[in-house]
Amino acid sequence: MIYKLPKLSYSYDALEPFIDTRTMETHYSKHHQAYVDKLNDALKNYPELQEKTLEELLASLDKIPAEIRTAVRNNGGGHFSHSLFWNVIGPNKGGEPVRQIQEGPKGKLADDIKTAFGSFQNFKDEFIKQAANLFGSGWVWFYADPSTGPGQVKIMSTSGHDNPIMTGGKPLMVLDVWEHAYYLKYQNRRSEYVEAWWNVVNWDF
Ligand code: MN
Secondary structure (H helix, E strand, O other), X not given: OOOOOOOOOOXXXXXXXXOOHHHHHXXXXXXXXXXXXXXXXXXXOOXXXXXXXXXXXXXXXXXXXXXXXXXXXXXXXXXXXXXXHHHOEOOOOOOOOOOOHHHHHHHHHHHHHHHHHOOHHHHHHHHHHHHHHOOOOEEEEEEEOHHHOOOOEEEEEEEXXXXXXXXXXXXXXXXXXXXXXXXXXXXXXXXXXXXXXXXXXXXXX
């Protein structure tokens, strides 16, 4: 076992009523666990790849042997995305990032959002729009794009378990819009789930 399911820092029922207990339990202990297991299985005969970090593997998929490339892309991507997703949400969160002098560089996020999008509301509207427009299963990302300069923050959506690392970006926040993330409580009402999700966003992280 190279990769392990990361510990959740809150209980399955901690995000009620926005994300329900049964979804949390299934999503974390079944879906995420399966990606971890399949990633370990794909890498089991490749000790040289086991030396690399998950980010290194995802940043250069072209260097992965063809026979396991798709498995690493899907299951490695799934493990990375879910590990981040559990951290960017939490109980008693929500609101918006606010710059406080004593926060130092951490508080710069609020400024970068305003510079890039004009206002937090514009940022949120764009994020929600991309979540609504994403066809099928995927993720919506808020990420830094170092290729266009410091403090450049952007939004993108990806299909499957692809992520901004694969194109040189640095993920900051992510929303899971696979149906398994919301179907038990919201069924086909993805927009209700997306709206509710803002109540659990952990800006401190
Ligand atoms: Mn998921």
